[in-house]
Amino acid sequence: MSSTKQNNYQKLLSAPLSHEDELLAAVHLDSNTPAEWSSGLSNCCSDASLCCITYWCPCVTVGRIAEAVDDGKTSCIVSASIHALLTYGMGCGWIYSLTYRSKxxxxxxxxxxPFQDCLAHLCCERSALCQEYRELQLHGAKDEGEAKYGVETVPVAPKGMMQ
Known part of the structure; x- marks a missing residue:
């Protein structure tokens, strides 16, 4: 894996974090004791676009999570396809997504x-996926799609200043 690609995974996901999330991350990352998830399962609608994508096509969110957790070694498309086949073919895609929650x-x-992880994915997989994606965002993982498709923002000079 190239060093540029490796550095991409150390940046934030595309959505910016709030000031409260940044403070929570600082406290969370400095502690050596096990911490709680930064948000609950019931907060799945706090990011409307993530909520909609995960509700209608959870395989996309699973792919993004897998790619971020595995530092790009697992392709988003491959993971999404595996999840879709397991979900719509056998009804057990939650088992595949469960492995990433544990990681x-x-x-x-x-x-x-592991029992709580299993219950979260068995009973409310889509909420669990939203929670996991937000947790990765909090801990600085970056969605590879952002780098592939040039979604990164370009700084703009304030009005009246020349570039």
Missing amino acids: IRKQNMLGGS
């Missing part, structure tokens, strides 16, 4: 148990 919990030293 996120271990990587970010989050409290909880």
Whole structure:
């Protein structure tokens, strides 16, 4: 993996964090004790675009999560396809997405148990996916699609200043 691509995964996901989330991240990352998830399962609608994408096509969110958690070693399209096949073919895509929740919990030293992870994905997978994506955002992962398609913003000089 190129160093540029590696650096991309250390930047934030496309949506900016609020000041409260930044403070929570600073407290969370400095602690050696297991922390709680930054948001609850019931906060899935706090980001409307993420909520809509996850509700109508959860495989897209699973792909994004997989790519970010695996630092680009797993393709978004491959992960999304696996999840879609398991979900719509066999009805057990939640098992695939569950593996990434466990990885996120271990990587970010989050409290909880494998049993709680299983329940979250079995009973309310879409809410769990939104929660996981927000947690990755908080911890500085970056959506690879942002770099591929040039979504990054360009700084603009204030009115009256020359560029």
